[in-house]
Amino acid sequence: MLRRSSAARRAASLVVVSLALPGVLHGCSAPTAPITPPSGGTTLTLSYPAFRDSVEPILSAHGCDATGDCHGGGIRGTLQLSPPSAKDPPFDFGQVSLQVWAAEPDSSPILTRPLATAAGGTPHAVKPFATRSDPEFRTIRAWIMAGVPTP
Secondary structure, three states: OOOOOHHHHHHHHHHHHHHHHHHHHOOOOOOOOOOOOOOOOOEEEOOHHHHHHHHHHHHHHOOOOOOOOOHHHOOEOOEOOOOHHHOOHHHHHHHHHOOOOOOOHHHOHHHHOOEOHHHOOOOOOOOOEOOOOOHHHHHHHHHHHOOEEEO
């Protein structure tokens, strides 16, 4: 772990302060209205009924929602699912939807994490899908691809 001396910490804080002060010293003022965040990009509107009926059963069948080291035991990585003892499909839908990349749907973590590395998957402890032709992989992919793009 890198530790800075107190003199180095003070110097670093002075740099931050000196970067913030020039605008104040030259008469610039803060915006009077909230800044509008940048827009653009595409989002997907995904089907909740299709998730509930087709995707969530696959996740449960593979134990993704199990407690302990899996996603039903709290957030693991960037995904948290409701545990089997307290299923909350709307919560799970929201969480899994965050694992879908609208701009590159085939690279979505919900597809690549459980996919074997040899088939193009990314690191994950459990690899239930050996290939992209696995019927359950294709079910999850079909749910994503049926999403309606919204600019």
